[in-house]
Amino acid sequence: MEPMFSPPLHRQRHQFVIDFVKRNKPKKVVDLGCSECILLKKLKFHREVELLVGVDINGTKVRKKMYGLAPISTDYLQPTYDQLRIELYQGSVTHKDARVRGFDLVTSIELIEHLTLADVERFSEVVFGYMTPAAVIVSTPNSDFNPLLPGLAGFRHRDHKFEWTRAEFRSWALKVCLEFGYEVELTGVGQAPSGQQEGVGFCSQIGVFHRLGGRDGCHMSLGDEVEDVFSYTLLYSVNYPSLHDSNILGRVLVSEVLYWAEKLKGKWKEEMTGEGNGAHTLRQPEGGEGCVSERCTEVEEKQTACGAEKRNLVEQCGKGASEDQEEEDEEGFWTNGEKRQDSSTLRRSVSVPLDVLWSCCPKVSALSGSLGNLRRLLMDDPQVKLSQDGAAVLVNDQELDFEEEEEDHNDLGDSGYAELGQRSHTAEQEEDWEANVDLEDAALFTGQ
Structure with missing residues (x-):
């Protein structure tokens, strides 16, 4: 049997809120009666929202599902500049709390029918008079629609204190507008069968x-004296990773720099082994963006050679060096502080100029903002080694056996071995009636 509503009614209500968020892009949203945080879990993906808050009187339900709002691994691996903070509170919608004042949007989905009429008055005062949000979405059952619901006797849920007709809901909404300075649009979700919509309206009416x-x-x-009221209990809070956090920005930038430095080193070595055209230039790596081939000559001229005949972007240093040569190397390529490890080994470093990284890697330039900022951000990071003048990243190439290198030197000749200089009460409760309709697919229109 086909369900009465497709999608199910509770999903239509949530989608109504999501569509509103997409159109109006509120930055601060609070869901009153968040319960198991179903709506919040959907809203967290709309990153125009910077502060997402849930409030419910039933702290047990909130605790049961609140960790489902935590960031996932990809949020940490690929952070963006979007900012999101989530806070969950236990508290009553009839009580005031300064932490939820002045929001862009307040939602109350199938909540007020669980309040006594006296509490509805307090709810109106708290939400519209105290919280003063820019927008409020309130949904509640429409009792005019109830005769169309098969097998329904009385209210849709055993905890409902009332269910308003469209006229009663309209009367309450207009009173709120007059008293607190709002205007309202009345609509809803869950359409009646063809020909009956005008007579009964929507299954869930929305203001x-x-x-x-x-x-x-x-x-x-x-008045201003309410600023100091804090009646809710904080149950959970979390900040999503964002590139606005300097620590996260630094981590992502360093990760990108090290990745591209290794990639550019590998590309140069491929060309030097003869797979390229033999020219000692740094070209655009596969999959990269931008091109620096036209700048290679300029880059080459900036590099210090260990031998007069070895000027290039990448150069071998310290091979068979004398004490004088080693001292000279220290002033040039041995800026990473790793000279000869012992009497027979030598650590080689590849020097990747920062201006080459800047040109080859748009993400590096976007994250750092300027070449000067890039140098400054890398300078104090323990994962990154810079040349003495701070103009290049030093990347470890490999350890060579110094004695074996001497033995092979005559065979290698001037082969070009080299080194590069081196990221509510209760939450939306499924009404008893809705649970039967949506889950058991048992309710059908009977041609009324």
Whole structure:
């Protein structure tokens, strides 16, 4: 049997909120009656939201699902400049708390029908008079629709204190607007069968309230003394990784620099082994963006050669060096502080100029902002070794056996061995009636 609503009604209500968020791009959103955080889990993917808050009187339900809102591994591996903080509180929507004032959007999905009428008055005062959000979305069952629901006797859920008709909901909404300075659009989700929509309306009726004057038209009827009210209990909070965090920015930048330095070193070595055209230039690596081939001559002229005949982007240093030559090397390529490891071994470093990295790697330039910033950000990182003048990244190439290198020197001749200089009460509760309709697919229209 086909379900009565497709998608199920609770999903249509959530999608209504998501569509609103996509259109209006609120930065601060609070969901009253968040329960098991189903709506929050959907909203966290809309990264225009910078602060996402859930409030529910049932702390047990919140604790049960709150860790599902934590960042996942890809959020840490590929952070963006988007910022998101999530906070979950235990508290009543009839109580005030300064931490949820002045938001761009407040949602109350199938909540107010669980309150007594006296608490509805307090809810109105807290949400519209105290919290003063720019927009509020309130959904509640429409009792005019109830005769179309098969097998329904009484309210849709045993905890409902009332279920308003469309006229009653409209009356409450207009009263709120007059008292607290809002305007409202009445709509809903869950359409009636063909020909009956006008007579009964939507299964869930929705009021979308907008504060008069927009985000700057804050209507304060309760005075400033409420600023110090903190009645909610914080259950969970988390900041998603963002490139606005200097530590995270530094980690991602270093990761990119080391990756591209190794890639550029490998590309140069391929060309030097004869797979290229024999020219000692650094060309654009496969999959890279931008090209630095036109700058290679300029880069070559900036490099210090160990021998007069070995001027290039990458050069071998210290091979069979005398004490004088070693001293000269220290001033040139031995800037990583790793000279001869013992009497028979020598560590080679490849020097990758920062301006080459800057030109080859758009992400490196985007993250650092300028060549000067790039040098400054890398300077104090223990994973990165810079040349003495700070103009190049030093990448370890390999350890060579010094004595074997001497033996092979005559065979190698001037072969070009070289080194490069080196990222509510309760949450939306599924009504008893809805659970039967959506989960058991048992409810059908009977031609009414």
